[in-house]
Amino acid sequence: EIVLTQSPGTLSLSPGERAPLSCRASQRVSGNFLAWYQQKPGQAPRLLIYGASSRATGIPDRFSGSGFGTDFTLTISRLEPEDFAVYYCQQYDSSPWTFGQGTKVEMK
Amino acid sequence: EVQLVESGGGLVQPGRSLRLSCAASGFIFDDYAMHWVRQAPGKGLEWVSGISWNSGGIEYADSVKGRFTISRDNAKKSLYLQMNSLRAEDTALYYCAKDITAAGSFAYFDYWGQGALVTVSS
Numbered sequence: 001e002i003v004l005t006q007s008p009g010t011l012s013l014s015p016g017e018r019a020p021l022s023c024r025a026s027q028r029v030s031g032n033f034l035a036w037y038q039q040k041p042g043q044a045p046r047l048l049i050y051g052a053s054s055r056a057t058g059i060p061d062r063f064s065g066s067g068f069g070t071d072f073t074l075t076i077s078r079l080e081p082e083d084f085a086v087y088y089c090q091q092y093d094s095s096p097w098t099f100g101q102g103t104k105v106e107m108k
Numbered sequence: 109e110v111q112l113v114e115s116g117g118g119l120v121q122p123g124r125s126l127r128l129s130c131a132a133s134g135f136i137f138d139d140y141a142m143h144w145v146r147q148a149p150g151k152g153l154e155w156v157s158g159i160s161w162n163s164g165g166i167e168y169a170d171s172v173k174g175r176f177t178i179s180r181d182n183a184k185k186s187l188y189l190q191m192n193s194l195r196a197e198d199t200a201l202y203y204c205a206k207d208i209t210a211a212g213s214f215a216y217f218d219y220w221g222q223g224a225l226v227t228v229s230s
Binding site: 039047050097099 | 152154169208217220221222
């Protein structure tokens with residue numbers, strides 16, 4: 001099983017700041033089969049990024065994904081008020097499909 | 109517009125059974141694999157099970173293998189999760205999620221329902 005470890009657990013930032021979120025895999029994720037989701041309180045997760053770096057339909061370009069192998073990053077270039085939420089990475093390289101434990105981006 | 113609506117959640121005693129349903133609309137249901145993903149209160153996301161478009165490919169998380177059964181009825185555009193021998197640790201919000209692929213090589217989830225809450229307690 002591929003274990004995904006996200007860091008930091010919580011990121012305290014102000015609107016307009018840059019937010020780098022890390023996702024590290026316990027083994028290589030082949031094909032860059034890694035996705036990122038955003039979840040706000042009381043809502044279902046929303047797909048942001050797939051294939052490590054491709055934005056899903058309708059996702060603003062302030063969200064970008066990068067990385068390969070075992071180290072991946074989601075970057076929010078300039079935080080908007082609606083971006084404060086929890087973010088999860090997910091690998092779809094091999095079963096079982098696993099998620100990271102999440103990074104909470106909170107307003108400072 | 110893609111819609112996934114879960115139903116069937118509730119309070120159930122340990123050891124009992126429950127069946128969740130997910131009604132899909134807004135896309136060609138039998139063109140896509142489907143999944144169940146759960147989230148315990150205040151916790152992260154855990155993939156539970158996935159099923160290919162024709163039910164030929166099915167996978168389970170180890171935590172539910174042998175107790176849960178995923179199925180689908182393409183004519184009714186519905187996904188199901190039969191949960192037997194429920195435990196307290198199965199308490200969670202269960203999401204129905206649409207895969208972007210059809211076949212057994214599952215991928216990521218582009219649409220999610222709002223979830224059905226299952227509480228296992230005596």
